[in-house]
Amino acid sequence: MSSVREKVLEQYSSRVYKNRKEHVIAIGEHEKDVVTANTRAIPGIITQRGCCFAGCKGVVLGPIKDAAIIVHGPIGCAYYSWGTRRHKAVADEKNGEKADCYLEYCFSTDMQESDIVFGGEKKLKKAIEEVVGLIHPKCIFICSTCPVGLIGDDIHAVAKWAQEEYEIKCIAFSCEGYKGVSQSAGHHIANNQLIRYIIGTGDHQPEKKYSVNVLGEYNIGGDGWEVEKILKRCGIEVVSVFTGSGSYRDIKNAHTASLNLVQCHRSINYVADMMKDKYGMDWIKVNFIGIESCKKSLRDIGEYFGDEELKARIEAVIADEEDAIRDEVEYYESKLKGKTAALYVGGSRSHHYQLLLKDFGISTVLAGYEFAHRDDYEGREVIPDIKPDADSKNIESIEVEADPKFYRVYMTDEQKAALEEKGVKINYYEGMFKGMDEGAIICDDLNHFETEEFMKILKPDIFFSGIKDKFVAQKSGMLSRQLHSYDYSGPYAGFRGAVNFGRDLVMGLYTPAWSYVKAPWKDTPCIEGTLGGDEAC
């Protein structure tokens, strides 16, 4: 397989080769699987990456339904992040408090040339005044875009002003698109402000004995609702979700839960770690994508709380959920077994979905992330070895202190060691590599050139990626399913989600149109008979 890697890389100029050879590896090729990640994209290479604004507003903040998010900038950034990521939400009432849902709205200061020249703070203030007057939100977020940082608008001062003027929560996010090297910087910026200004400001205590927050679950196509439903069946209370159908209302109470469950490690591990430092709360890495991983995640939660009654309930729920899907899973497995897949998604799904694919007998020949860091590939044990570079150094990393009122110790070190014995790792993520097949190709920040070349050689049956890649793959005759938007389907999480996923793959692979790609006249003689003794065509 290493020759596959070389075959693609050797086509690069020496300069590009030098850069890319560390981002592209084959599992098991070297003594240790080490990848370079989270470095700047090469100009002109056709990266699929987005920017810091997308990571902050689009990913982490966008789903918070009861916050009116004002995008401070020219119209584009607000426009493109309006309803295009499928983080579903509905307004609801909880603990006697209503959470509105503004996701159908797109708010922008629509900066004009004069705002660039004279500054946009005045317009931003006016915009806040108008939004407050129109929809009366309890919470406003301000997100900045590229020019805001350059012209020096102080959005944090404006947020402070708004908070006093209107007695609402108003938080500013300096998530200019040029910060960092990808969406990842935006996650970090969003995380920092959530812990600084929202988490810990509420005081509603959970009603159930066992309570959790689900971190890094954005409810794409209803995934989060599926997860919440299962947890509820097990008798576990979900205090807040970061941030799918999440709310300012719930996130402010997050510190009152007993355990954090981390689904997407990349985007939310900062909050998980800071909550550990500030409130003493542990987190465990869960994965509700895939039947086996779903079972493992639920059992890990049971082990963490260590309550036999809870564990029994979890087993009952697992048995029941599995029972309900058994026939369908068997059928889809019979249609999918032996197929191969390539996965190129943002910062977590390329790992999670490998486990769901395994449930159906599909193996992974290539996997990569747009913007994950080394710990997402290699496991958190490498974090001390990661050296910050010039591009990531200026992303603020904040330290938090133990909260005098809310800090508590949930579990002693001995108890943790005992749990680790049972295979439940606390405050740890193992990364994507462990468990991958020898020879599988890893591509960090996979670009268009590599996509075309690797697909030609590896010929996977399905290429899982995003909208920009989808039709490239399909034009070449290969099924492509989107693992960001789920091609407008879903949920894919939980037991029911696994069935939806299987159904969508079977539908994609067996759709009759694939057999008509070649016109019949391309390989059938068009004229009967002979001409001058030779075949006519």
Place this chain on the structure above:
Amino acid sequence: MLDYTPKEITERKAIVINPAKTCQPVGAMYAALGVHNCLPHSHGSQGCCAFHRMFLTRHFKDPAMASSSSFTEGASVFGGGSNLKTAVKNIFDLYHPEMIAVHTTCLSETIGDDLNALIIDMDIPDGKYVVHCNTPSYKGSHVTGFTNMVSGFIKYLAKKGTEPNGKVCIMPGFVNPGDMREYKKLANALKVPITMLPDTSGVMDSPMTGKYEMYPKGGTLIDDIKELGGCIKTVALGVQTSEPSAEVLRKQCGVEYVSMPLPMGVEATDNFIMELQKISKEEVPYEIEEERGQLIDIMIDIHPYTYGKKVAIFGDPDTVLGIASFALELGMIPKYMVTGTPGAAFETAGKALLEKFGVEDCTVKAEGDLFLLHQWIKNEKVDLIIGGTHGKTIARAEDIPLVRMGFPIIDRYIHSYMPLTGYRGAMRMAELIASALMDYQDSHCEEKDVEVVM
């Protein structure tokens, strides 16, 4: 749906809610995809490029290729010159376009990168081209960006004193490949040789062959752009979109232009045909007369369902005016006409249309948004909404049928293959409009009133 939109309208000076426009660079990217063997390049941070490619891919359900300078914070402070230089080298090495068409974002515009100077300093391989245009996102809209890229091609490539080539330059406006095919069909039927710039047919509606082509068969040839100076005249379709570029070609190469609305509906198409006929000096062929006659026949057939119906139309300025013009020809009332794109010309042209048909009490607004349109509709309801996908929430909230026309349509398929222009396009508009109104009647009338024949 849209529960927080109040009926009472208060003046807004700062906040835009649910915009009816997006920013310049995506228009430039679309225009650049309409040139054969051309790779659009976004000079800014890579998020813009990703968003713009998504926008186009979601509308066309086809790949939309483009590269980016991938600015980092350092480049944003010290200038993006070396990013562009590196990008151009990598692009020619790896992706082999014949031309790179650079546009800018609010980032590179705010820091003031001088692209002219950067490009002159560059090492461009023989027979290859790098062109650019400035597309600051804080001015105009995506339509402005489209116009700027077309002008950019002309500025770099069209030469004064080119040998006359007997061709007509058609500037198509911000329309779908299906429309561009329709223009070519009509010009061909009238035996008028043309160069159309840009031409996304064959690019953004390319066929499935089992082989992915990074540069599909379609697109205006670079050689044809170089010879634009030899054209007899320019027919600029869509006054707001195409006239500025036609003016650039006139100034640079002396090619006179005629500027007209998009050929949508009867009269605008008639005018387009007659303009072409003036050049061909031949009779309009029967096949075109037949199409026209079929359209009029249809309009008379469906009038009981369209006459007097109130419609709200939103989208890009030339498109909204084109749809409104046909709606008026159908006897409909374009109650609200909204574009997010700035420009007083839109309001003037919209009002002139209303006056021509003697229709009163309608509102025409440039720099409007869908929040305001929704408020108007809450105050006085319409029978139909015509616009892009983002109208669907209003349509659902107010239980009004929506007909999808314009950009972007990201929740339906096939539309970009089908014209809205020419007589064939008008037939399609008529079908979409009548069917939407009749479907609404079928699903909303009392059971005893359900008609078998309509």
